[in-house]
Amino acid sequence: MKRRYILFTALFGIFLAGCSKEFFDVNSDPATPQTPNSKTLTMPLFAQMGRGIQFDSRYLSHVVQFWGRNTSNYFAETHGWLQGSDASGEIWRTNYFGLGLNLGLVIEDATQKQEYNFVGLAQALRAWSWQTTTDYHGDIILKQAFEPNRYVFEYDPQPDVYAEVVRLANESITNFKRTDGNGTVAAMAPSDLVYQGNNAKWIKFNYGLLARNANTLINKANYDPKKVIEFADLALSSNDDNFIVPNDGSTTSNANFFGPLRNNIGTFRQTRLLVGLLNGSLSLLPDTIIDPRRNNMITASPDGIFRGTGPATGDPGTDALRNRIPNPWGVTANNNAGAANIKYLFKDAAGIPIMTYPEIQFIKAEAAFRDNNLTLAYDAYRKGILGHIDFVSKLGPVISNANRDAYMLSASVKQSAATLTLADIMLQKFIAMWGHGFVETWVDLRKYNYNEGDSKGNNPYLGYFVFPTTFFADNGGKPAQRYRPRYNSEYIWNLEALKKVGGENSDYHTYKMWFSQP
Incomplete structure (x- = not known):
């Protein structure tokens, strides 16, 4: 079979060599743009943000006790995980696939066209995605994530990801403040489903990301509450600045994941x-x-x-x-x-x-x-x-x-x-x-380590947050601290790299986050 395939490929290559480009260029269609551009790529990115969070909330919502289940001993309520499943891997999919290279294409296209507001938008979404993914999964793939022709991707520690969020958010702010180039509000507004091209609101969103990032580090010696306050003062200043991804709500394909049309939360x-x-x-x-x-x-x-x-x-x-x-x-x-x-x-x-x-x-x-x-x-x-x-x-x-x-x-x-x-x-x-x-x-x-408190002894959830009577069997009596990377990409294709951070261990999901530790 293999030799037949190689022979066919060789003969097909010879055949193509003698034919005109016009006749065989099936990838060229004057009616359909062949080069992706920022305007067409941007709108679907917002839907991806909501998809990742809401899909994975089916499980995380029970850990944080936003919701319970209609039956007792549901695995998510006991801080457990589903083996051999992509369940709780949607944020991972959003970061690497749903947003992933699409954000890179927006940045590349907008940079070439000097549309710096589109560059800033893509950088803000990338910063949000890195922050969300590391806060959910812990160690993730950062430096090698989008390298071509790579089959094994090494994991990076949380401090590296946190630093990258800061870098991207600040670069995004810089791009939204630029007055040169060809980026205009009118050009971006139709594609910007959240802020309709309002640079000032995007800048506030970036400062909100920086506030989240900095305020997570309460257990670290370099935690700076004054810096957090500074970021917060530059972030969203009213509910008019809220970052809300819209839904049409007319069909199952454009409706809120939590709505009755989708019928996902009845239990x-x-x-x-x-x-x-x-x-x-x-x-x-x-x-x-x-x-x-x-x-x-x-x-x-x-x-x-x-x-x-x-x-x-x-x-x-x-x-x-x-x-x-x-x-x-x-x-x-x-x-x-x-x-x-x-x-x-x-x-x-x-x-x-x-x-x-x-x-x-x-x-x-x-x-x-x-x-x-x-x-x-x-x-x-x-x-x-x-x-x-x-x-x-x-x-x-x-x-x-x-x-x-x-x-x-x-x-x-x-x-x-x-x-x-x-x-x-x-x-x-x-x-x-x-x-x-x-x-x-x-x-x-x-x-705040659930009911244990932070490194300085602050313990705001004691007496309020109640653990399940019994934790999931794999937990060893410990609460969940992270979700595992997406099964089909990491446990099937990237297991050797995942082993290096302990991802093959049955209690990996109870390993404390970097930000939780002194």
Whole structure:
């Protein structure tokens, strides 16, 4: 068979040598562009960002306790993994395939045409993708990632990836500030589904990436809270700056992954942790009141009581009771309520938040608190809460000013800088990130080592975050710290390189991240 193939190839080559190019150039079509350009390549890239996060949230959402499952002992709730499967490998696929070389083509084409705003856009998306992928997987392939004619790709440590994010974000900012070249708002606006060519908003997004990057390093000696605050002040300044990937919501191909058309989350359940935070029942303070965001975000059981699942084998304990707890659509027993009845971020046409103003304010509050600037921390804490109430209200129904103000003046919200705690900040951030900020919330949980605390003894989740009664069998009694690289690319084709970082070990997913360690 092999000799026949070689012979056929040789004869076909001789045949081609005697024929005209015009007759056989099947790759040339005057009606179809043969060279990809920035304008046509850019729009699909936004959809890839949402795809990676939302696909993998099917598992990560249970680890961070945004959602539970309608059955007990689900592997993701016990911090486990699926062997021989691409499950939880979609962020990996997004980084290397969905965005991957496409971003390189945008940069190459836009650089040649001196369209520096397109260059900046591609660099910003690349920076976001590297940050998200390393925060989810740990060690990843960076330096050799897009080298041609390579079959083995060596892994790089997290510090290298973090440095590359900083480099790319800063280069992106520089390109968006350029006034030379041929890049115009009008030229980029039709392809820019998020900011419609607004350079100033892209610059803010980059500073948001830098704030995330720097604020993850709380366990490191070089952590600089003042730098985090500086980045936050230059980042998103209102909900008008939110980075939200839009969805048309008319068919399964253009609808929100979490919407009823896609029908992906009927078996998910709101959690006891979230319900307790919104009800005020997890607070140790008297006179707390119901959070005005509660009814917009979650739903009561048919008897009118707000309930949530515990992790794996926690409350309510039986599968029959779990099926009385609403799913994110607001219905029970795995039902699909239909598009007219869905709430919050789970409508078919709801966009996918990638970064929001409330998140930036809580990052600033955390950094200021760690810098012992309690006045600044308190101001950002309140702005984060108010920003998220506004965010929720815009998705409907509208939260009245009276309900908002009553909440802000209640014991549910700290009333002075002197009484503010790190837990207050991080738990309000948990609420604000619910339903979209899966990876960033997991970063927060791991940098504080879940219930153990950080290297300085800060422990904001103690007494709130509850582990499952029993961890997954491979875990050795330890919580998950990372997800494994995508099975079909790494465990099938790149196993020797993966072995060098411990990826073949059954407990690899419990290895602590670099940023979690002193």
